[in-house]
Amino acid sequence: MRILSFPVLASSFLVARTLATDTISTNEVSTCLTGSDVEVRELSVTYTRSTREVVFNIDGTSKKIQNVTASLTVTAYGNQVYSKDFDPCSSDNYVAQLCPVPAGSFQAHGTQQIPEEYASQIPSIAFQIPDLDGLAKIQLKSKDDGAEVACIQSGLSNGKTMQVQSVTYAAVGVAGAALALSGLSALGTAGHTGASSSSPSFGDVMGWFHSMATNGMLSVSYPPIYRSFTKNFAFSTGLIPWGDMQTAIDNFRASTGGNLTQNSYEFLRNATLTYSDGSSTNTTSKVKRGLNLIVGAVDLATRDLSGSFSSDTTSSNSTDGDESTFHKAVSGIEAYAEQLTIPQANTFMTVLLIFAIVVAAIAVGILLLKVILELWALYGSFPEKLKDFRKDYWGLLARTITNLILILYGVWVLYCIYQLTTGDSWAAKALAAATLAVFTGVLMFFGLRIMHLARKYKKSEGDTAALYEDRETWRKYSLFYDSYKKDYWWLFIPAIVYMFAKGCVIAGANGHGLVQSAGQLIVEALMLGLLLWNRPYVAKSSQWINITIQVVRVLSVVCVLVFVEELGLSQTTKTVTGIVLIAVQSGLTGILAILIAVNAIIICVRENPHAKRQREAEKLNRDMDDLTPLDARESLLMDNPPRKDYAEMSKFNFTGPYEPYRDQKLPQPQHGRMGSTDRLVEPAYHLDDQHGRSLSRESRRSRDSHGSPERHHATTPGYGFAY
Template sequence: MRWSITRPLAALASLAALASPSHAEYILQSNSLNACQENSGFTASLFKVVFTPKNHTANVDIVAVSSVQGNVVFDVAISAYGYQFIKRTVDPCKVGLAGLCPMTAGKIPLNFNLNVGEDAVKQIPSIAYTFPDLDAKVRVFINRTDGSEAGQSVACVEADISNGKTVDLLGVKWATAIVAGLALVSSAIVSGLGHQNAAAHVAANALSLFGYFQAQAMLGLTGVHLPPVVMAWTQDFQWSMGIIRIGFMQDIFTWYQRATGGTPSTIFDSLTTVSVQVEKRAVNLSLGLAKRSLAMMPRSISEPMSAIMKRDLIKRGNIQTSSGSYIVYGIQRVAFRAGIESTNLFMTGLIFFCLLVLFTSAAVAAFKGFLETAVKKKWMPSDRFLEFRNGWLTVLKGILFRLTLIGFPQMTILCLWEFTQKDSAAEVVLAVFFLFGMVITLGWAAYKVIMIARRSILMHNNPAYILFSDPQALNKWGFLYVQFRASAYYFIVPVLGYALVKAMFIAFAQDKGTVQAVGFLILEAGALIAASVLRPWMDKKTNSFNIAICALNFINSIFLMIFTEVFNQPPLVTGVVGVILWITNAVFALILLLMLIVSTIFVFFRENPDGRYQIMADDRTSFMKSQTHLAQTTELDALAATARGDKGGFKGGLDLDDDAESITSDSLRHQTEHLVVPSNGSVTGFSSQPRAPASPSMPLFPADGPRSPPRFNERPASPFGASNYGPAFRAQNNSSPWQRGAGYDH
């Protein structure tokens, strides 16, 4: 059976590009012809081939540039997932390909339809039309058959094939975004209803899930060679980095860049005349091809072009070859797949983060107004959401801090990357402002949490006391520590450092995929070890949830290292590992989503959501007010409110930002003014009888049973958990109820 050039073309397109459910008709297509040899004498600025098996026709639209002259033969190899299953030699003279027998130098425009024989169509397996993001390609070596270079390869081209089917689906993006968003909103509502324990669990799991989505997106932002299915899968989570395309906004960003002295890229405006190679091989080879293509030009042209390319093309990642086609990789690859010009990517992420902050602030203010109206109209009891209504500004500050924490990985990557791009002077200024603003804000917040916790340890031998008993501290700074156990309040510092270093690897090493992979491997290994050894989250279930995420992120970093091909593994191994990564993460993400959905539903349909969760070991619920314990007002409730200094459901008038660290209630602050704290930590020098720090949700006596009444000459226990009787007395009379369960008795 004679082999025509249409057979490898059709087989290539069918085996390499896999599935998009939007097409009702089977197709196989390729949109770029990539050079696979350093000194390739045949390239194409435009390459579009669409094969329709239904009518056995392939439409070919090519604008090729050739520097090869003479008779040649084509060595055609077709592979799927790195496994080569077809290899043929095609003589263009025997199959009657005009312009290729003999091959002539110059520009060769071709636009025609090819009839593909029935026998060739039957060789294409049906799975090639349906399997998503199939990693298949056809590679053609052009070999000379005459002259002194007979038998030598003078050119190599490679085409990736797609059938339009992909795992990069709009439905997946919406589903993941809605579930994560609703979980965060639900935790806020449940917290407002007074179920602090349940709200903390839902919020912690939602934040961890969101962080996992961002970790998936970061894989796609690396400059490492990624198999098609991995590129498509990671694209599903780029919304978590603010990479969302809206047409009119892109026009605004382009105008803004021009107005501030920048030069926007125009890849999408030239797609009808040039091809874009979505880089999957080592980036250094592409850079080398682009540089060597300039060497073929006259010196008077190549030198200024080289400077332009170095300044505008290589820096921007939009490398343009001598044939006119573009090569995108890393962050630019993600932007291109999202339909965003690479020069608009920074502004896209920045504006969506700002819109999230603005819309959230407006929603909180509107909710506050609705609640006040509902109370005045007597649509709901006056004590519902009382703490939120009286201290909603402090709650809003805490929500904005939480949004800053969520957007920190996104904005650090985009801002640091903008420093390498310099799209315009104004955008660089914005990058500086947002990067340092967020770093300083979160750094200051982490510092305040540490200072509050240390003060609480000094006064009460327990960091949980002030961190969770003070409503203003909890509402404003709680976003940094509620997901951790009280004794691990400091863990937010390594979390922020981890995110910042990871962003540096992504932004500054775009053309060094191996460096990025090694950095990811070290960071994820450190994160997994820290999570497994320290187990800093609030309880066993939350620790298991987060350790599982850290473990999968570490596995993904190993896969990323394999994709760099530093191990020189067979291409088949790389292709199979890509499929394994997709399947593993898809199953894992589905399990996490279902767990979060179920836990959130239970919170709303259980009469006592807090009862579903085990009391946390740090005894934080003993210090927090819970609506489930405030069903009836008793004298003990009034005593507890007086001890905390609460007024009307919210304790106002505190200055948590004061350098004097006045972080407790007014009554406790007044008492501590007369304290003398010796080096051994004991508290002496009370000027008045201390008030009992009782809480409606906390027993008046330690949990190990009632103690015998004190004798007349025995001083009452200090409300701060400190004792004046030394270690011996403490050992004889049990540890302080405030200290027990805070991580010190482990």
């Protein structure tokens, strides 16, 4: 059937070919009238700029013969840019297949050349904007009573999209580079307490990717360009499309109370997802003019259409067509997951299985590392700093998994709450509740343990510096606070609360975009205020990187508020905001990638600062142990050690602070048979094996003959001060 003026249709129902260079085509045709007399099972129309040709293919059915009128409406970015009513039986718009509409199955296909005078006026921008936000709708009404007998609509696309596999691969590469850099940094600081992690770390990068992904999970009306962009980072949250896995999860759900009727992988493969529409205002002039020109150009070719017709009541494509007529309205987390062909009821189980695979890979990788180190120790010279890695396999595995839990905690809370509120399988709900309790319990245990140690050190030593200086404490717990200053070790606790609150807001308020956006804005703003007020990071680079990331998070949520339907902003405004969001978020991602590369170069060319400091300290201790009475460094003029550094006193072999004067004379030291009695200054302290300064007996007798009335001993150099 020649379903209406096909050149007109061709101009309106335009693309769905990914990465096409100069085409506009129909995309996911759907019906907008249930129970209609005329149904179109398949509609494919493509306009190619280079050849100026419109190619179409239509397959449909009609219940009866009837005379109709047609109405065509084209909207772009929420604004109506073209509207036309016509009679397919009139001389100006005659379409044989619609005059009258035949009964039974019909097919039509053909090619139409567009005149140069119209094709040349179509602006290039119509072919260049990714994820073109356009919609064409055709309505057929009965001439007898004016009732609507058919309604068909289709999205318009130029084949370009922001969802590109290369972007995902690049993001995976950035995350992998950050992981490798964090590993190298850990090896470089092995055995050194108090060493801060490199920045941006793997956790920083994954946290930023999580933010971009969750920005696309809210129940708001996203512009198509931004919706496609956020899907590039779904992998960071554990949503990885895998057909066999989805089929296995469907079978698991079916055996545990799940309903697969419209919530399964097979259904989703043959379904068309429908998103919520935004309010309409004026669109950009170039896009509006381009779409109108396309419609006008193809409208000229109405009379020359070629087609074919069959009155058979069956069709070889009927099965496929019936399957392709499934339509599903989606929004929020459901829309985000099902764009990736992951049924919404399968989201948690998908993330759980991906997590299990990652944990298994980590265990195997660490075991392989242990085997390599054991072979190295047997057949080669084993480095001293790698002994901890060799001896502490289970501890290293536990700390790695704990670190993974800490990184994923925010999205894990989100998926668990979503499963508990919308899931249909009792087993999946039980797993969600159990894993959420376990993950929360693990983090609570470490949090309480670190707080207990901090109070203990505070009570016994006056501060919590031992969290950073005690080797065993640092090895076990530093992954929570290694990037913070000593006074801000506790900041990991509000960071965990922040992740929990963010996941609860997004999943708990699913379906209420305004509540989600406002709640997330409050959470992000509070975290930003905490960072700005305390500035807790050790390194200035970490300070600025993390504060910048948090600022962009706040700005991103502010921009997402523009997409909230309750605010009634125009589709054009939403599209412009989406483009700005993409630019800002892509820019920050690029900066993180550059910083990772710079850090990698620094690690390769610069000497390890921790090893250098340790070597200098060891050299200083050896030099002080080798001092002689005539050494210039043993001079009375030698500067005293820094007074404020208790930890450094051991380098100079001092034993304690200033000791007060006594009224009675201190007992003379007893010398062994082999001991020397030569002294220049009588020591005020009895030092067993410490380095005193030697004096002759003559000097001592001379000093005693001029003894002071108070019989006080002279102060030993380096003493007499409270350090």
